[in-house]
Amino acid sequence: MAQTLLSVLLALIAACTANEPAxxxxxxxxxxxxxxxxxxxxxxxxxDRITGTDxxxxxxxxxxxxxxxxxxVGGIQPNLEKIVAVRPDLVIANAAGLPPNLGxxxxxxxxxxLVVTNERLADIARSMTAIGTALGVDSAHAVxxxxxxxxxxRRTRTNAPRVMLAVWPDPLYVAGNNxxxxxxxxxxxxxxxxxxxxxxxxxxxxxxxxPPDLLLYPNHSVAPEQVRxxxxxxxxxxxxxxxVDENLFTHxxxxxxxxxxxxxxxxxxxxxxx
Numbered sequence: 001m002a003q004t005l006l007s008v009l010l011a012l013i014a015a016c017t018a019n020e021p022a023x024x025x026x027x028x029x030x031x032x033x034x035x036x037x038x039x040x041x042x043x044x045x046x047x048d049r050i051t052g053t054d055x056x057x058x059x060x061x062x063x064x065x066x067x068x069x070x071x072x073v074g075g076i077q078p079n080l081e082k083i084v085a086v087r088p089d090l091v092i093a094n095a096a097g098l099p100p101n102l103g104x105x106x107x108x109x110x111x112x113x114l115v116v117t118n119e120r121l122a123d124i125a126r127s128m129t130a131i132g133t134a135l136g137v138d139s140a141h142a143v144x145x146x147x148x149x150x151x152x153x154r155r156t157r158t159n160a161p162r163v164m165l166a167v168w169p170d171p172l173y174v175a176g177n178n179x180x181x182x183x184x185x186x187x188x189x190x191x192x193x194x195x196x197x198x199x200x201x202x203x204x205x206x207x208x209x210x211p212p213d214l215l216l217y218p219n220h221s222v223a224p225e226q227v228r229x230x231x232x233x234x235x236x237x238x239x240x241x242x243x244v245d246e247n248l249f250t251h252x253x254x255x256x257x258x259x260x261x262x263x264x265x266x267x268x269x270x271x272x273x274x
Contacts, residue, residue: 025089027089028049028089029089030049030050030088030090031052031073031086031091031092032091032092033073033092033094034056034057034093035054035057035059035251037092037093037094039060040254042060043142044135046137047064047065051071052070052073052083052086053071053073054073060247084111090134091114092113092134093116094118095116095117095118098115114130114134119178119179120179121184121187121252121256124253125147128142128146142254145254146256149256149257150187150257153264155188155267157189157190157267160191162213163191163192163267164192164214164215165217166217166227166230169222169227170229172201172204173199174194174200174202175192176194176196176198177196178197181249182194184263188260188267189267190263190267193211193213204234207236211234212239213240215240215241215242216242221246224243228241244259244266
């Protein structure tokens with residue numbers, strides 16, 4: 001009788017085990033659709049799994065592995081055929097700017113999509129953790145390094161300077177509140193000169209009415225003469241314009257602590273002069 005009960009019990013266990021879904025295989029071939037996502041995968045030590053990137057991740061790949069070239073699968077609008085051609089088992093993208101039909105198109109060809117949010121400074125660590133989990137790698141060290149770099153950059157300034165990041169000068173587009181750039185300014189003890197949210201087109205009248213103490217602009221996309229033309233149109237004389245590393249100040253990724261360090265140096269040297 002005991003032997004019979006044991007046999008039944010073992011059979012039940014075997015049946016339950018057989019019905020359990022098989023664990024998902026760890027992704028080995030990854031496509032990244034934004035430079036900051038590419039940087040996250042690289043800092044997590046999984047760069048060798050990247051088989052394709054967006055058109056704008058060239059600098060991140062070149063810096064991490066000089067001489068390595070990867071297929072590009074498109075820019076703001078990814079090319080599905082190019083993605084399929086590199087045979088990924090995971091595509092990773094930012095929520096911001098995600099084409100509405102991309103998830104459905106990838107699902108139709110059985111390619112999983114991981115979407116991460118990086119609108120705010122605090123989102124970056126969460127995204128790194130989510131990517132680490134999806135790739136089966138430990139993200140704790142990389143996240144701790146990010147948080148430590150941000151902690152070292154925290155400042156309180158008696159006369160908080162007003163800072164603006166102009167991502168394009170004509171028409172003027174800027175980093176507003178509730179963005180990782182706005183959070184970066186606050187971390188470094190500055191105030192965002194833009195009082196609206198997001199990354200809006202900003203009128204020249206608003207710029208003139210409330211000009212910043214310091215105008216930052218990306219060093220690759222925007223030329224100094226374009227910024228000079230903006231300031232001439234505005235007729236402002238006391239705004240100091242500084243070019244900043246585009247890859248650090250416009251990519252909400254694991255190197256944002258370096259951007260904070262650079263911003264502090266700029267504020268210390270240029271805004272708070274004795």
